[in-house]
Amino acid sequence: MKTAVYPGSFDPITNGHLDIIIRAANIFDRLVVAVLNNSSKTPLFTVEERVELIRDSIPKVPGCEIEVTSFDGLLADFAQSIGATTVIKGLRAVSDFEYEFQMALANRKINHRLDTAFLMTSERYMYLSSSLVRDLGRYGGDISDFVPLKIQKRVIDKLRK
Numbered sequence: 001m002k003t004a005v006y007p008g009s010f011d012p013i014t015n016g017h018l019d020i021i022i023r024a025a026n027i028f029d030r031l032v033v034a035v036l037n038n039s040s041k042t043p044l045f046t047v048e049e050r051v052e053l054i055r056d057s058i059p060k061v062p063g064c065e066i067e068v069t070s071f072d073g074l075l076a077d078f079a080q081s082i083g084a085t086t087v088i089k090g091l092r093a094v095s096d097f098e099y100e101f102q103m104a105l106a107n108r109k110i111n112h113r114l115d116t117a118f119l120m121t122s123e124r125y126m127y128l129s130s131s132l133v134r135d136l137g138r139y140g141g142d143i144s145d146f147v148p149l150k151i152q153k154r155v156i157d158k159l160r161k
């Protein structure tokens with residue numbers, strides 16, 4: 001069974017993330033979507049909320065078991081603990097490349113069996129990020145094209161609080 005891990009902050013999950021999840025699920029037998037419990041960031045949603053929002057957003061993908069969980073510490077160690085040999089990352093623009101290249105090399109240095117596979121974002125999500133969703137929603141903008149339908153109300157409610 002080929003297992004991949006798709007890590008991120010997902011604060012909150014966007015349609016860009018969802019697109020990557022579905023495409024990765026069509027390649028791997030098991031996909032673990034892993035929310036980083038990052039003490040250096042002050043997230044809008046708690047880790048538990050982010051995990052729940054992802055669970056409620058993802059459809060069933062035949063042939064792939066999708067799990068959603070959280071982790072802290074090093075991604076390479078977490079990947080090993082769940083039996084994942086591939087990290088999935090989405091690449092949106094050339095500007096993502098340098099950082100992702102560094103991360104991929106660092107992760108392979110820590111865990112030499114761990115490779116990173118990059119999926120090119122779909123062009124309609126090229127400019128999308130969680131902070132863009134947060135800013136738009138906070139100031140009354142329309143986030144309906146950017147956030148999975150099932151969680152839009154929860155995201156808007158939280159942002160307007």
Ligand code: COA
Binds near residue numbers: 016073075092121
């Ligand atoms: N669609 C939409 N948005 C996307 C996207 C896509 N396909 N891909 C990335 N993004 C956005 C994210 O929403 C995030 O937006 P934000 O900054 O506005 O919140 C931004 O791009 C950065 O995403 P990403 O590069 O995935 O970073 P992240 O903070 O979400 O997650 C980890 C980074 C968790 C993968 C990384 O910090 C990690 O592995 N940490 C553990 C410690 C470790 O092992 N470090 C490496 C070795 S030292």
